[in-house]
Amino acid sequence: MTGSDSAESRLPGGIRLPFEIQVEPRLHVPRWLSPLISVIAILVALLLGALVLALVGGDPVRAYAHIAGAAFGSLGVFSDTLVKATPLIMTGLACSVAFQMKLWNIGAEGQFYMGALGASIVILAGVVPADAPRLVAIPIMLVAGVVFGAAWGLVPGWLKARLRVNEIITSLMLNYIAIALVNYFIFGVWSEGGFQMTRTFQQAAWLPRLSDLAEQFPILRGLTTHFGLVFAVVAAVIVWYILFRSLWGYEIRLIGDNPRAAKYAGINITRNTVFVMMLSGGIAGLGGMSEIAGVVHRLQGSISPGYGFTGIIIAWLAKLNPLVVLPVSVLFGGLILAGREIQPAGVPRLIQGIILFMLIASEVFLRYRIRLVRRP
């Protein structure tokens, strides 16, 4: 799209507007433009979501007000939002790291489940003795969660690195396989009373919550925010440091921008593909571990309403910056929390889709400048 050329810019039917749309590549991108465009994109997305809601007979204003209140209205509710945000931060980080290298890890959902599985196995299979203290149990669960998640990231990573197999499809297929594997354990091997869940873990395997301190600080009563949030924040800082301060991060970003230049600079792309996918999977696995150790305290069927997929949107909205993932996750956490009560059931998913779509569409404004010029 250069200058005012190309017949493509004429409207169908030969309609001529009184002005001309001139599109030219933008030479300099001011720093404030990017966040502004993102915000506008989200607002437009919310508007469109409201439109769809109205079309199916819902009340958008009431729905949105409900979401705001149900997510951020009070301390208790905000605490619940943070609980939902915790796994989102992890999957958002996992996706950000991989996407920085243009590795499309769509398998964060599966890696999340595998992390939960790993953490459960060490408890349920007795690797952690039943009477072990919390300071022993939790770290072991953490390591197990990360390792299992990393292994689940390793598979698509290795396939891509060695056999050039498209990681989008392999990581996605592994999601389904992971869920089936978890089902095997909760319906079969460790099923509790025939229900689709395992027995509850011992107290030592529970992540501490704010409400545990309710005796000393009555205000914390009933707040379910758990220590996993600390893991998440620490992970965000570490990932930020890796990406923007370390040598490895430089290599990752270079590979993502131009793999041929990275090869020319002597960087080993094969090795990095595998390692970055493992890092990504490991972080998602940590999310899974934190979710079961902090929220449900057992392995069960529905531990994730699509955290892995929402993580993709969060990563994109955060422009792949780990620190920005934090506030964005809180926003989406609120959306998911409050969205549970909205009818029809597909609405939160729909709004997420519209948001991502608007974000992508809006990026054109970063690359091009659009001017309306009066026709003489």
Added chain:
Amino acid sequence: MDPLIILHAGVATGTVLLFATIGEIFAERAGVLNLGLEGMMLIGAMSAFSVTVATGNGLLGLIVAMLAAGGLSLLHGVVTIHFQADQVVSGLALTFLGTGLSLVFGEGLNKAGAISLLPTLTIPVLASIPVLGPILFTKQSVMVYLGYLLVPVAWFYINRTRPGLHLRAVGENPTAADAMGLSVYRLRYSYVMVGGSLAGLAGGTISLAISPGWFSELTTGGMGWIAVGLVIFAQWDPWRAAFGGYAFGALRRTILDIQGPQTLLGLRNPFFFNPYFGFFLQMLPYAFTIAVLIIGSREALRKRLGAPAALGLPYVRGERGH
């Protein structure tokens, strides 16, 4: 565990995959990667079912399905062709959109409908061919026969016609195509919509013929993604796409049936109503897809062929190179 039944069902399910895969082949040959197949199939399935239930007209349902999915793919087209956004992420967004829209608008749809809403046919002479007759031409949905026609037509169009030459040119070297006077944008838009419409048709085939009804996301159960993988296995060729689709359909049926009989090949059937092994069987289609991808990728590497050269890259005219 009747091989005849398995193959018969395989052809039926395979037809769904065939439509989606060939549609995506058209889009990718033009250079546009559309990962939103799952979402478009869902929209197609939902709209076909709801329209047919409301009007009683199956054909109308299919047409609406194609229009809905095609319209959605148009969004993908605008964003990736005109706005030059990243095709991968846009496709993912499309999946979310399609899934979300189908869930929202499909809310409250009467889930009944175990009977097929489209006619089933048996072709008189062909049905008597030994072996193939009972599988291919006996009591198959009309959509299956449509699939049989689509494969050679698609192949012929792509490889032996002038518009097919243009299609391939646009995906291999859009700069050259543009210089020769082809409208790269118009062609890409057209084929993206063709791909979308065929995905919608695939969805409609599920909800009207193969597994009639609307079961939210379970309606497609990941088949859109499997179709994306099949395109690579098919090496962008309609015949291989059909083969892959039918094989996959047969696999699916095998997984279902293998849990039934008490004895398998004379030995006690380990899968017989075993709750545990059932889950491993569930994994098979997805593991199969991965295997198929590996095969396809290795072949592409070996033959130094593979994807259309410009696949996934936005086209900007008049780029001033250095």
Added chain:
Amino acid sequence: MAEVANLVEMRGIVKRFPGVLANDEVDFELRPGEIHALLGENGAGKSTLMSVLAGLYKPEAGTIRVRGVPVSFGSPRDAIALGLGMIHQHFTLIDSHTVTENILLGLDDPRFLMRLARYDERIAQTAERFGLHVAPSAKIWQLSVGEQQRVEILKMLYRGVQVLIMDEPTSVLAPQEIDQLFKTLRSMVDQGKSIVFISHKLHEAMSIADRISVLRHGKVTAAGIKPEATSKAELANLMVGRKVLFEVEKKPRQPGEVVLELRGVCAENDKGLPALRDVGLKVRSGEILGLAGVAGNGQSELGEVITGLRRCTSGSILVNGKEVANRPARVPIELGVAHIPEDRTHVGTAPNLSITDNVIMKGYRDPPLAKGRTLDRQAARERAERLKAEYTILAPSVDTPARLLSGGNLQRVILARELSAEPTLLIAMQPTRGLDVGAIEGVQRLLLEQRDSGAAILLVSEELEEIFSLSDRIAVIYEGEIVGDSVAADAETVGLLMTGGAGSPKTEAAA
């Protein structure tokens, strides 16, 4: 003298791109049956002007008349319909399709079914008429570059184009092939065609053209002058606006130890065909070995095997005595090998990363840029600032993304990065391609400076003049073999070797 009616008349053409005015009120005339050369250095606006004529760009202002009738093109199709066709510097061919398929692309005939056999014949006939020999059913990737150019010409002739615009057609040809091309052009003119010949090479314009027009920085500095009425010096002045030195100052130097040695190196290209056959070479410190050769004879692969970007199937490559063949790319880098790649944008730089990030690409692993496992951003910034000043990289700041830089500035970034590391061996692949005269002089000066401070340089270039003026020794590569070592610096000898003629005696390299 009778007024000859102009076939094509362009008046007051203005064409703008973001940040640059490519054509500034340019006039251009083409008479029927003439070869008109459009001369100018890289970036002067010649390709842009002709792209406007060919319908690829729409000008902001100005008029075009063809045979006296004002015209306006919406796309290249419109231009071709009026008989104007352009053959671009970078071919617009589809590698995986056949010659016939490429020629037929975009035409309304055949209507629907492609029965290629019939068209194969038709195209063969057209080819015969103009003396362009090519096999219609061959796939483009199987053809040599010269043959591909013939396909491009055929594409236009098949469409009945009367005015052929050729953009830098000789950049991919050896001297003898250039002669052949000129003969073809003359024969086309005899059959009634008119030709616009875009080039930055003075001597070519003077030898082939009936008339010459010169562009400088988007403006016309000379219009339609006859070659007899001017001189090389005058043309150079018109192109650049100042006196141009055709000679570079090269001090004689005694070469030192052998830094780079290749023995029996064989390698394949991307298509699995042999690209290098039993290559042997030696480059000494303080010496520039110029490798002449037509593009596509193995030079690219040679640069890649030395720098670890391609495997060799056999042979050994020694840098200061250490083996680098089939080792990871880091090995030669750590041995002090610098590499100026052919492809600035797709290999040499990362478009969305800043100048700073691009400049540290080779040295980021070592102190002072690295502090353990972390990057010392302050040190990196300081180095970038220093190099930006030293190599006069024109950009708003060191944070500017590389994709916004012009070709010349991008090359300066690469040079800054590679040369500041004080390499023992420098592999320079087409270092001045696509640059304007000022930038070219700068690059050549830098190469000589490196040579003077003891670096061994392997210079691969398409410009024979550059090879002649910079090299201490000249070698020639043809079809993957080194067919001349320590060759005399004259165009005829080298040209012959470049095209595989005259039973190339391999002279012994000086011990």
